[in-house]
Amino acid sequence: MTVIVPTMGALHKGHQALIKRARELDKEVVVSIFVNPLQFSDATDLERYPRTPETDIQVATLAGATEVWFPNYEEIYPTDPVQISAGSVGDLYEGASRPGHFAGVLTVVNRLFEIVKPTAAVFGEKDFQQLWLIKNHFKKIEIDAVPTVREFDGLALSSRNIRLTESDRAAALIISKALNEPARMQEILATEPDFKLDYAEIIDEKTFQKASAITQHRRAIIAGWINGVRLLDNAVVETNS
């Protein structure tokens, strides 16, 4: 039996938490590292995506991976891939800004599952919409979720953080600050001139639609850009906030 941790590499402590969780589930843990072109709508973003294979092997092995797998394009897509539809939720939020993104994600995850045949797979809550869509699509494999790992000051770990300058990084803290005060998040985000907002919303975790007054499980989701680097984050909204 095998647990898979699908990644696109540039591994950091957030991925290590996924791998550690996978090791708790099973003694065989495959970490796949594949930068999936199908989920990028922007060629420059794909080209610029950080690639650190040597470090990735060390990071994954230290965290407990028993196999670090770097499939090539032909292995994943031996024939022209028929993309899996991500449905209407796939067109919201991240999907609205990155058309076809979630179809690309579901398609690659499906191929990884077909090849590795895992009993379980571990994903991060950081990409909450992705996690939601994967959980809703793959019903026969246990999908395990791990909370977002943050720096000491609240910044959510992301492979894209490598591209932030020191001042970009300081500006990025506005996202976790806004998540701490969901009722005022738009207002708080607007105080940071370097943050270009894409969306900031409170959604119903069950349906991924905008939360209403009676929604029980609410989550605040935020995405935007700092100096051209796309950042996203989310947090549970406590009932009394």
Ligand code: PAF
């Ligand atoms: O979250 C990611 O790194 C990717 O979207 C995933 C799940 C590995 C699919 O390429």
